[in-house]
Each structure stands twice: as structure tokens, then as C-alpha cells.
Amino acid sequence: MSTRPKLDAATEAWSLFLGILFDERPPRVPAVAAEFDVSPMALKMLQGLEPGATLPMSALADRLFCDASNVTGMVDRLEARGLLERRDDPGDRRVKLITLTDEGAAVRERVLARLYEPPEAIARLSRADQRALRDLLRRAIGA
Amino acid sequence: MSTRPKLDAATEAWSLFLGILFDERPPRVPAVAAEFDVSPMALKMLQGLEPGATLPMSALADRLFCDASNVTGMVDRLEARGLLERRDDPGDRRVKLITLTDEGAAVRERVLARLYEPPEAIARLSRADQRALRDLLRRAIGA
């Protein structure tokens, strides 16, 4: 007999979502990152950097849940490609403020377009189900 | 003015899911992997290996979308910990069949319990919404 307990609805829903993500071939995040020649972490950085926003590198490290020294390298490479730039913080000369360039914002749009392409499992739902799913998730994130 | 096009419902739904995943602190998959002292890829291997199933290593490489040499290392480490074992395939002596041990199946249960814990965004939905979300995703995967 199975020892697997029944899942409550929230747990099963989340497991199904992760199942859709894990079943993707190729795996979504590494594949899109490779397509744009950036690391998965740099992809996440681009995703979180909204055009016009300026963030200290320490804030990026905090969001990415990684060491600051790692952010230095990621910013180095993206800056060398002209996708973002370091600016001085007038209020604290230790701080570097990171902001997307126009080209960076354009690349980000193309990255997000690929990242957000719905997997087949979502795409084949009826339009009514897709809207219901969207509305549920909007409520989930409190939007 | 923004150049961001309106998203169709499926795309927005998927972007919201990824947003929930990306916003997790610490990031779910690496954190659970670290908790059980395995790599994220080994975590995915455990997730996909159902108790009782036996799979050739080549099939694991195929599912994980990685090189076979990488599977050798992952299986080495998990086998050394007693979580899975290599068996000979009577039909083809080149093949090694991988199967979870009883301990491996037990560890897998604990891994999945952590992996599938719903994020706050999902947990705070009403029970009716959680069930609706589950039902939509069941339909999405064709279950």
C-alpha cells in the first residue's frame, strides 16, 4: 500500500505547477538564459530590473539571494554588453546604482517574451480556463 | 509611453506563476536541494524517480536534459548514500537500471513534502480558490 498522504488543494496545485515546470524540455530558465547568452542568475536579475528603476548592487544581491561578489561579476558582464550601467549614488559614495540602458530594456522585453511563453499544458486550456487561471493568480499575488 | 504589449490570459497566468517562483526567498529548488545536501539536478532526479520504477541511466539523462557523464556522478553520490541502486539489465548487459532503495523512497517523500509546500501567495487563497486552482491545473496536465 502507498504511504503517500492525500494532498490538500493548495499543495497539490503547487505540485502540479512545479510538475509543469520540471517537465519542460528543454528546462525553461536555463534554455532562455542560454538563448540570450547569460547565466540563469543574470536572467533573474534582468527579470527583476524594471526599466527606469535604479537599485544598489547590495539590493540586487539581496533579491537574488546570492553573495555580493557574485553580483559584481554579473553586472560586469551585462555592463560590458551595454545592457545596464553603474551610476554613482550622490548620497553615499560607496554605493553603485544599477539601471538598465535602453538596449538593456529592449533585450529584457525579448527575454521576458520567451520566458513567459506559456507551456503546452497551459496553452491548451480553454480560453475561459486560461482567464480563470489568470484571475486566480492575480488574486494570489494580491493584484 | 510603455511599449509593453498586453498579455493574453495564458501568458499572463504563466508569468504570474514564474513571478511567484522567482520571488521566493530563499529560492525554492536550490534551498530544498541544499537542505537535503544534493544538487538541484539530483533533486529533480529524485522527484522524477518513482518508488518501484527502474530506469536506464540513459533515460535519466534524457529526462534531465543533461549529459550521461553527469548522470554517472549524480548516481554515484546518491548510491553511496544508499538512496538508489544500480541493477543489471538482463536483456542488455550494457545497461544499468536505476531504482530507489526503501530509504531513497523515504527521503524522496520528505524532499517532495518540502518542495510542494505551497508559497504564501497560494496558501492565502480561499479554500474555494485553492480547489479551483488545483482543478484547473489538473485539467492542464490532462489528468
Add this chain to the structure above:
DNA sequence: TATTGTTATACTCTATAACTATA
């Protein structure tokens, strides 16, 4: 003294290529 960001370094994970043994 503490903090921001950088550099130097070691470790892990991964793919590539060459190899063994089977088919």
C-alpha cells in the same frame, strides 16, 4: 567600527572527448 563593492581563490556542477564493454 561598520558597510559597499571589488579582487583573489577554491569548490561544485557541467559538458566534451576518449575509453571500455557490450550490442
Add this chain to the structure above:
DNA sequence: TATAGTTATAGAGTATAACAATA
């Protein structure tokens, strides 16, 4: 000849620790 799995090796990504500049 081709395939399954292994080994050796090099490259990318990461964290740790020591450092410089500034607070």
C-alpha cells in the same frame, strides 16, 4: 559500427575571505 556507461579534464558559476574606499 553503434550504443551505454565511465573516466579525465576544462570551463562556468558560486561562495568565502581579504581588501579599499567611504560612512
